[in-house]
Amino acid sequence: MKIPNHPTLIKRMIDARVKKLAATGPVLAASLVKIKKHCGRPGCHCQTGEKHVGHYVTYKEKGKTRTVYVPLDLLEEVKAWIAEHRRVKKLSQEISQLSIARIRGHVTARRRKAGRS
Numbered sequence: 001m002k003i004p005n006h007p008t009l010i011k012r013m014i015d016a017r018v019k020k021l022a023a024t025g026p027v028l029a030a031s032l033v034k035i036k037k038h039c040g041r042p043g044c045h046c047q048t049g050e051k052h053v054g055h056y057v058t059y060k061e062k063g064k065t066r067t068v069y070v071p072l073d074l075l076e077e078v079k080a081w082i083a084e085h086r087r088v089k090k091l092s093q094e095i096s097q098l099s100i101a102r103i104r105g106h107v108t109a110r111r112r113k114a115g116r117s
Helices: 006-019 072-116
Strands: 031-037 054-061 064-072
Touching: 006 072, 031 072, 054 072, 064 072
Parallel strands: none
Antiparallel strands: 031 054, 054 064
């Protein structure tokens, strides 16, 4: 993202991102993983070829990684929740960068205005 020098442009960019910041649905701060494994039954097809596939979300809770199974009928919704979290997180980081730029440019803008008097 390119950050402009002019404080008015920075403020406009911040305002535009703040408007987009509202979540459109549930937000899930987790990662989705696909695990292939053997089930352990002697006659199962997974012993000789294709393994069983399961989807899990991993997340941090009190500094420990936790894992939860995701049923197939919820898989698309969970993907959307994780994507929403990433979108909100990215916007939040952009707003922070623009805010820092606005703080840095504040003194320069005041000096410009003082020189016009």
